[in-house]
Amino acid sequence: GQQLNQSPQSMFIQEGEDVSMNCTSSSIFNTWLWYKQDPGEGPVLLIALYKAGELTSNGRLTAQFGITRKDSFLNISASIPSDVGIYFCAGTRTGANSKLTFGKGITLSVRP
Amino acid sequence: NAGVTQTPKFRILKIGQSMTLQCTQDMNHNYMYWYRQDPGMGLKLIYYSVGAGITDKGEVPNGYNVSRSTTEDFPLRLELAAPSQTSVYFCASSRTTEAFFGQGTRLTVV
Numbered sequence: 001g002q003q004l005n006q007s008p009q010s011m012f013i014q015e016g017e018d019v020s021m022n023c024t025s026s027s028i029f030n031t032w033l034w035y036k037q038d039p040g041e042g043p044v045l046l047i048a049l050y051k052a053g054e055l056t057s058n059g060r061l062t063a064q065f066g067i068t069r070k071d072s073f074l075n076i077s078a079s080i081p082s083d084v085g086i087y088f089c090a091g092t093r094t095g096a097n098s099k100l101t102f103g104k105g106i107t108l109s110v111r112p
Numbered sequence: 113n114a115g116v117t118q119t120p121k122f123r124i125l126k127i128g129q130s131m132t133l134q135c136t137q138d139m140n141h142n143y144m145y146w147y148r149q150d151p152g153m154g155l156k157l158i159y160y161s162v163g164a165g166i167t168d169k170g171e172v173p174n175g176y177n178v179s180r181s182t183t184e185d186f187p188l189r190l191e192l193a194a195p196s197q198t199s200v201y202f203c204a205s206s207r208t209t210e211a212f213f214g215q216g217t218r219l220t221v222v
Contacts, residue, residue, distance in 0.1 A: 009152060031209045042116075042202050042213030043155070088154060090211075098143050098162075098209050099170070104154040 004029075004089050006103035013079055015112050022073040023089030023103050031092040032065050032072035033100065036085045043088055047074070079110050114138045118203050118214035125193040125221045133188040133217050135203030143206045144186040145170075146178065148199040149216075155202065161186055193221045 005024045013019050023032070031050055035043035047058050049065035049072060056063055062075045072091070076083055086107050090100040119134045137144065142163045147155040157170030161180040175197060177189040186205075190197060198221045204211040 033210065040216075042204075042215050045210055045212070048210050092209050098206060099145070099157060099160055100209070100211055102147075102155040104152060 004091060004101055004103035006087075006089055006106050008106065009104070010107045010109065012109045012111065015079055015081060015110050017079055018075065018077045019079060019108065020073055020075045021087060021106050021108075022071060023091075024071045025091070026070065027093060028069040029072075029091035029093055029101075030069070032063070033090045034061075034063050034072070034074045035088040035090060037088065037105070038085045046087075076108075079108075081110050081112055084108060084110050116203055116205055116212055116214035118201075118217050120217060121215065122218050123220070125190070125219065127193060127195065127221060129193050130189070130191050131193065131219075133190075133201055133203075133219075135186045135188065135214060136184050137186075137203075137205040137212075138184065139205060139207070139212065140183060141205035141207050141212075142183065143208075143211075144180065145204045145206075145211060146176070146186070146188045147202045147204065148172065149202060150199050158188065158201075190219075195221050197221050 033048045034046045037043045047063040053067045054065040060077045086105040088105045089103045116137045145160045146158040156172045159178040161167045201217045204213045
């Protein structure tokens with residue numbers, strides 16, 4: 001099936017640093033969403049993007065819907081220890097009936 | 113605020129046994145989904161439903177069945193458990209695109 005590409009699989013940063021992660025596809029997506037998953041929990045929606053070029057913030061998080069509609073990025077500024085977790089990008093394609101396609105996720109570690 | 117509730121949280125099954133993973137949501141969402149999550153592999157869609165009485169296969173439906181008799185409930189059935197079905201299962205619901213997830217069921221088949 002269609003995959004969204006997220007790499008690297010793991011990222012290690014120092015507390016206070018900014019981090020950026022992106023998500024790419026060979027196909028056009030109509031919607032991009034970013035989720036965070038804490039250990040033992042289900043994914044929680046962070047940001048949803050609906051228009052090409054859209055830039056949306058949620059506290060220290062900023063995400064953008066790429067103008068080609070084939071990519072999106074998420075930026076976390078001034079990281080804190082509770083930012084640790086797995087970050088997934090997800091998207092819907094035309095005719096997908098709201099079905100989300102997920103990337104494999106990036107595991108973020110924050111060193112105090 | 114219950115949201116999406118999954119039961120049980122953990123289960124160990126023997127090969128060949130059957131079980132039903134329960135999922136209920138109280139947000140009156142039409143769309144519901146079952147995903148499985150394997151380490152490093154993201155979430156794979158098993159089955160989904162666009163409304164009561166309507167279900168369809170996702171990416172990895174083999175070995176599973178679902179039903180959607182009400183808007184609230186979307187149970188997932190494993191008929192003959194196999195070790196390959198060892199995974200964490202997530203149920204989700206949405207009004208349109210933004211899906212809300214349950215806490216997951218960790219299933220081990222031995």
